[in-house]
Amino acid sequence: MTPILLHLATTLTYASLSLIIWQQLRSSSAGSSKWPKIKPWINFLTLLPIGLHIALTYHYSLGFDGLQLGLGNFTSLIVATSCLIYASHSLWVGENSLPALSLPFGAVASLLPLLDGASIQIPHSELPIFKIHLMLSVVAYGLLSVSLIHTLMMSYLEKSLHQHKFSPLIENLPPLLKLEALLFTIVLLGFLTLSAALVSGIFISLEIQSTILPINHKTIFSIASWLLFASLLIGRHLLGWRGKVARKILVIGFLLLIVAYFGSRFVSEIILHNPQY
Incomplete structure (x- = not known):
């Protein structure tokens, strides 16, 4: 099966499962039961398109000597990680409505690698510490x-x-306080992973440039984002x-993180055709 067909199969599987869950x-919303009675096998099936x-x-x-990671592919990987987190949480605690939020994003993101141009190897990506840094970054972004x-x-x-408007998804979501507690748990895990990614980035900088951190917009925005997430958790x-x-605060911190990475990747890869990580 060609890669294009595999991408289409992944998208269709995402979309089909999303439609089943929404239905x-x-x-459930029309019936007497408050919580959705989604069959367990459907929750397990969500792992199929995510794994693919x-x-x-x-x-x-x-790549043979390193990583060849285009902007579309990296974005796709982050979305896949996000879908995996939601699916895993759903299976773990039984909040069956949550995958309905992520599967549509996965359906679109699975096609993004097809938009990348010719594969260009990321400089220094053959280093083991770089691969660790990449893995931590993907999980943190996810x-x-x-x-x-x-x-x-x-x-x-x-x-x-407040407006007394209730959709099927709204009616089947957990209470706001429970969602908020889950939110801060996710933020804490993301913050810890981001911290580890920044530390690994320091080791990469020492290995390649013999400096702790290069002074550029990526470093500045990443640290600013880290400080915002830290202040959010401390304030909480x-x-x-x-x-x-x-x-x-969370939205601003995330936007800074997006600018830190995707801004630099867009300029280096799309405009300058000189990919840097």
Whole structure:
């Protein structure tokens, strides 16, 4: 089977499972049961397109001497990681409505590697520490992407409750306080992983440039994002930050992180055709 057909199969599987889950949410909303009765095998099946999605990105990125990771492929890998986090959480705690949020994103993102141009190897990606750094970065972006989706969902839920507008998804979501507790757990995990990624980045910089951290916009925005997430967690613990204030800080921190990586990748890869990581 050609890669294009595999991508299409992944997208169709994502879309089909998403439609099944949404349909069951609608049926549950119309019935007497408060919580969706999604069959366990459907939750397990969500791992099928996610696994294929990750395998495809791995196929595109694994070079002979290093990594060949285009902007589309890296974005696709982050979304696949986000879907895996949501699916794993759903299987672990039984919150069956959550995969409905991530599967549509996976359906679109699985096609993104097809948009990349010719594969260009990332400089110094043959170093073991670089591969560790990449893995940590992908997980950190995945976790923090989930936290962003979670934040937007909570804002939508809060607005819907105030306006007394209830969709099938809204009616089957856990209470706001439970969602908020989950949000900060995800943010904490993302922050810890991001911290490890930054530390590994220091080792890479020492290995390649003999300096702790290069002074560029990627470093500045990454540290600014890290400081915002740190302040959010400290404010939550010491001052009880929650609600709109906490969500605004989270969104700003995530946007800084996006600018730090995707901004530099867009300029180096799309404009200058000189990929740097």
